[in-house]
Amino acid sequence: MPNTPLEKQVPRRSFLDILLGVGVLGAAGSALFPVLRYLKPLPLEAAGGPVKLSDDDLATIESDHFVIVRVGPKRVIVFRDSTEEVHALAAKCTHEGCTVQFSFEETIVWCACHNGRFDIDGRVLSGPPPKPLAEYAVQTSDDGGIIVNMEIA
Amino acid sequence: MSSSTKSNSLLDWADQRYQIRGLIEFLKHKEVPIGGHSMVWYYLGGTTLFFFTIQILSGLLLLLYYQPGQDTSYETIRYITTKVPFGWLIRSVHVWSAHLMILSLVVHMFSTMLLKAYRPPREMTWVTGFLLFSISLGFGFSGYLLPWNELAYFATSVGTDSVKSVPVIGQWLLEVMRGGPDVTINTLYRFFALHIVVLPITIFAVIGMHLVMIQRQGMAPPRGHETSPRGMPFFPNFMLRDLLLWLMCLIGLMTLAVFLPYGPGLPGVEWELGLKANPLAPAYPGIKPEWYFLWIYQLLKEFPAHLFGVEGPEAALGLVSVIMGIWALIPWLDRKSRQGLPTPGFTDYGNASILFIGYLTLKAWDLGGGGGGDVLPDPAAVARTCAIIILGVAAVQIAIRVLVYHHWRFTTTGAVLLQIILHGFFGMSYLLAGAISFVLAMGVYIIRYRGRERVFEGAKS
Ligand code: HEM
Ligand code: FES
Numbered sequence: 205m206p207n208t209p210l211e212k213q214v215p216r217r218s219f220l221d222i223l224l225g226v227g228v229l230g231a232a233g234s235a236l237f238p239v240l241r242y243l244k245p246l247p248l249e250a251a252g253g254p255v256k257l258s259d260d261d262l263a264t265i266e267s268d269h270f271v272i273v274r275v276g277p278k279r280v281i282v283f284r285d286s287t288e289e290v291h292a293l294a295a296k297c298t299h300e301g302c303t304v305q306f307s308f309e310e311t312i313v314w315c316a317c318h319n320g321r322f323d324i325d326g327r328v329l330s331g332p333p334p335k336p337l338a339e340y341a342v343q344t345s346d347d348g349g350i351i352v353n354m355e356i357a
Numbered sequence: 358m359s360s361s362t363k364s365n366s367l368l369d370w371a372d373q374r375y376q377i378r379g380l381i382e383f384l385k386h387k388e389v390p391i392g393g394h395s396m397v398w399y400y401l402g403g404t405t406l407f408f409f410t411i412q413i414l415s416g417l418l419l420l421l422y423y424q425p426g427q428d429t430s431y432e433t434i435r436y437i438t439t440k441v442p443f444g445w446l447i448r449s450v451h452v453w454s455a456h457l458m459i460l461s462l463v464v465h466m467f468s469t470m471l472l473k474a475y476r477p478p479r480e481m482t483w484v485t486g487f488l489l490f491s492i493s494l495g496f497g498f499s500g501y502l503l504p505w506n507e508l509a510y511f512a513t514s515v516g517t518d519s520v521k522s523v524p525v526i527g528q529w530l531l532e533v534m535r536g537g538p539d540v541t542i543n544t545l546y547r548f549f550a551l552h553i554v555v556l557p558i559t560i561f562a563v564i565g566m567h568l569v570m571i572q573r574q575g576m577a578p579p580r581g582h583e584t585s586p587r588g589m590p591f592f593p594n595f596m597l598r599d600l601l602l603w604l605m606c607l608i609g610l611m612t613l614a615v616f617l618p619y620g621p622g623l624p625g626v627e628w629e630l631g632l633k634a635n636p637l638a639p640a641y642p643g644i645k646p647e648w649y650f651l652w653i654y655q656l657l658k659e660f661p662a663h664l665f666g667v668e669g670p671e672a673a674l675g676l677v678s679v680i681m682g683i684w685a686l687i688p689w690l691d692r693k694s695r696q697g698l699p700t701p702g703f704t705d706y707g708n709a710s711i712l713f714i715g716y717l718t719l720k721a722w723d724l725g726g727g728g729g730g731d732v733l734p735d736p737a738a739v740a741r742t743c744a745i746i747i748l749g750v751a752a753v754q755i756a757i758r759v760l761v762y763h764h765w766r767f768t769t770t771g772a773v774l775l776q777i778i779l780h781g782f783f784g785m786s787y788l789l790a791g792a793i794s795f796v797l798a799m800g801v802y803i804i805r806y807r808g809r810e811r812v813f814e815g816a817k818s
Contacts (some may be wrong), residue, residue, distance in 0.1 A: 243533045272637040277538065279637065294541070295639075300518040300657075300670065302511060305639035316642045317515060317629065318658055318732060332669055336661040 207290045217298035248277035254343075257282065265350075275352050279303065280340055282352060285311055285324055292340035292352045293326045299333040313337065370611055374646065387586030389595045390578035398472060399576055399595075400602055406564070407603045408458035411610065412496075413557070415451035425549040427542045431633040439631065449618040452628050454610055455500065456620075459649050464488055470687065470707045473694050474577035480688035482574070485567040489684045492560045497647055499552040502545055513548075513645045514540045519657070522671040541636070582778035621790035624722060625651050628769030637680070642733060645721060652679055652717035659787040680710075701766035702802075708758065709769035711753055716777050719743040737784060745782025748774065772798035 255275045257265075261282070263269040270283035272295045281295040283306035293313060297304050302317035312329060313322040321329040326337035341353040371377045422441060423433050438446035466486060475483035502513045517534055525679025536543030589595050591810055609785045620627035625648035632638075645656050656677065656751040660669035667675075676807065683690065687703070726734025751774055756762040772794040779790035 244529060245532060248537065272636070272639065277526050279539075280755070281639075295641075299662075300515045301539075302515060302640035302644070303636070304640065317511070317644055318642045319642075328662070330660050332658070334668050 210217050249295065253354070257281075257352070257354045262350065269308040272303060273352065275340065275354075280352055281313065282308060282342070282350060283313075283324075290342050290344055291352055293322070293343045294338040294340075297333055297337040298337060299331070300330075310312070314321075322350075365595055383417065384592035385574065385590055387591040389576050393460055393560065398465075398468035401461055401468060402571075402601065403599045404602060405458055405461040405465055406607055407606050408454045408461060408610075411450065411454040411562075411607075412458060415447055415454065416553075419451055419734065420553065425503070425542075425545055425590065429650065430503060430542075430545060431630070432655075434504040434506075437664065445618050446614060449614040450610065452620070453614045456648075457498055457606075457610060457613075459497060462490055462493055463624075463649065467711065467741060469577075471704060472577065473691070473700070473703070475691070476577065476694050477687040477688070477699075479570070479574060479577055480568045482567060483688050484685065485563050488563050489567060491552060492563065494555055494649065496560075497649065499548040499588075501647060502540075502548045503552065504628075504630060505542070505545055506630050507632040507633045507634050510540060510636070511640050512646050513544065515644065515651070516646055517544070519670055519674055522668070523604060539636070553700050559604065583755070609763045623648070628653050641725075651721035652714045655717040655721040658721075661788075664788075668716065676702060701764060702768065704764060705766045705769045709773045711776075712747055712754070712770065713773045716743055716747045716773075719746055740781045740784075740787075744777045747777055766797050768801050 220230045235249055243323040253276070255273060257271070257273060259274055262305075265282065270281055272279055272281050274280070279295040280292050281304055282290065282292045286289050286308070293304075295303050297315040297317065297320055299315065299318060299320050303316050304313050304315045304322070305316045305319075313324065313325060313326070313334065314320070315322075315331070318332050320331035322333070322337055325327055326339050328334075330338055343351045343353065345351070368377065393513045399532075419437065422429070422437050422444070434448070438448055439445075441447075469483070469486065497511075498516065502509045517540065518530065520531045520534055523530055532538060532548065534544070535541070536547050619629045624643060624645045645651060651671075657670055657673045660673040662669050664672045691700050694703065720739055720743045723734040723739050725748070726736070726739035751770065755767065755770070775797065776790040776794040778789075779785040779793065780787045785793075
């Protein structure tokens with residue numbers, strides 16, 4: 205073995221190959237990692253805390269029976285059913301994310317995109333949505349004000 | 358000095374520097390095959406390229422006024438269409454040409470598929486073509502959001518939502534695409550970068566590869582005409598015809614753009630600006646993507662919320678991925694045509710997929726369902742009306758295939774039609790009808806394959 209210089213060269217060359225390979229991979233990785241991190245946006249840090257509906261929102265509830273507001277990063281549909289009870293549900297349909305609406309006549313929450321129907325507590329009645337809509341706690345004050353709280357687990 | 362020597366000296370000048378005569382000689386000797394019924398299909402790549410050129414020019418013009426932004430996207434498009442002289446025309450040309458480019462591309466792709474032009478040595482031409490198709494869909498999808506109007510907002514919300522079903526990286530991909538968990542103006546910024554920079558650069562590279570491959574290898578002669586001595590010189594004969602066709606395309610495009618500046622008004626083929634996007638407004642019925650996505654949209658609708666333990670959209674998109682994957686890999690799947698043998702099964706597969714996609718697209722249009730406004734169309738009536746139309750189309754298609762092309766293999770077509778009949782006339786669910794037809798077709802294939810094995814073994818012994 206030791207008297208064949210060629211055999212000795214082979215491991216040395218493959219050592220250099222490995223070194224080069226590791227170097228290329230390392231360089232590519234260290235360039236790629238920051239880019240991948242850069243691509244993913246930061247989570248929204250708007251406060252999710254209680255949101256008091258504005259007078260405009262309350263007026264919309266009077267005229268349309270429902271309104272869609274932002275609570276932190278989420279969109280929430282707030283509506284008053286025929287028993288005057290106020291409900292707040294996630295407004296984003298669990299099927300493909302269309303914005304839902306409240307149908308006062310049928311007392312259901314309806315998604316127009318693929319005819320998904322939910323009851324007023326957010327449970328799926330029919331159509332393609334796979335999961336119920338998340339429910340939010342609401343407080344009503346005597347002067348007609350509405351406060352939407354964080355999501356109920 | 359006569360003008361001919363003048364032009365010759367110009368040619369000499371160029372030839373000395375750039376060896377241009379060789380190129381002209383090459384183009385004169387390059388031939389386009391004549392034979393069979395295929396001649397007309399060789400022009401569709403060229404028309405696609407024509408419409409693409411129009412996209413670049415009209416897109417650049419739009420860019421002179423368009424500004425992406427919460428308070429500018431919608432407003433600048435509005436300004437372009439209402440104030441800028443002929444702005445409405447530039448926008449109309451850009452959008453019409455986008456639709457015509459995709460139409461031409463789809464027909465081009467199906468015709469090369471049915472002519473089996475993907476056979477070796479042209480596999481990579483097919484693959485680059487498939488990439489061009491995907492990039493063009495990306496152009497359409499990203500451009501659609503740019504006006505930031507209500508319809509685009511909702512259609513993009515629904516369209517991007519399906520990304521979350523991608524295994525493992527779905528959620529990450531969704532947020533990277535949207536620039537956040539929901540569609541916002543950040544999504545528009547990302548789509549703008551895609552539409553104006555990323556996709557153009559990519560498509561230039563891929564068009565380049567596609568064309569170089571075609572130049573090196575020439576056009577595929579139709580199977581059975583490989584040795585046909587007849588051919589048409591590319592230059593000047595084919596090129597002049599090409600130019601004439603481009604002129605006709607331009608006239609057609611201008612006519613449509615002038616007389617129907619907001620599209621023909623079919624869902625998926627209209628671009629009335631409408632209201633500005635408002636994330637706090639509820640969605641309304643009839644939100645549909647552009648026509649070339651309608652079949653996927655409809656397939657998503659046919660799936661129930663849950664199916665065998667996976668969510669419906671995941672299963673539907675899995676199916677679409679399988680269909681697209683098969684399509685991309687056809688040069689390798691169609692093994693017998695690699696050896697120059699006829700593969701009527703693949704011809705039938707291509708023809709049947711036209712019927713399959715056609716039926717879903719018609720259904721997505723809610724043809725014959727009544728409905729409108731707040732009244733939802735009746736799904737059973739839609740299924741029946743569309744089934745009648747597709748059966749009519751299939752009858753014509755089959756007649757042509759039998760009488761003109763002497764085809765005799767109709768297994769996949771039969772399965773697709775059986776599904777449409779079971780679903781449209783007997784009210785069976787689309788998926789169940791599909792499953793039954795699929796099992797029957799597989800049965801036919803297995804029996805036929807077994808039969809062939811037996812013949813083969815008989816021959817050996
Ligand atoms: C294959 C190529 C292309 C396709 C299929 C395509 C498709 C589209 C579509 C469907 C829209 C939406 C139009 C609307 O609804 O108003 C759009 C908008 C736009 N595109 Fe393109 N596009 C292509 C290439 C380009 C290029 C190369 C540029 C610029 C260099 C460009 C610039 C724009 C601009 C500025 C808009 C917004 C204006 C508008 O919406 O009317 N496009 N594109
Ligand atoms: S997005 Fe709501 S039903 Fe499909």
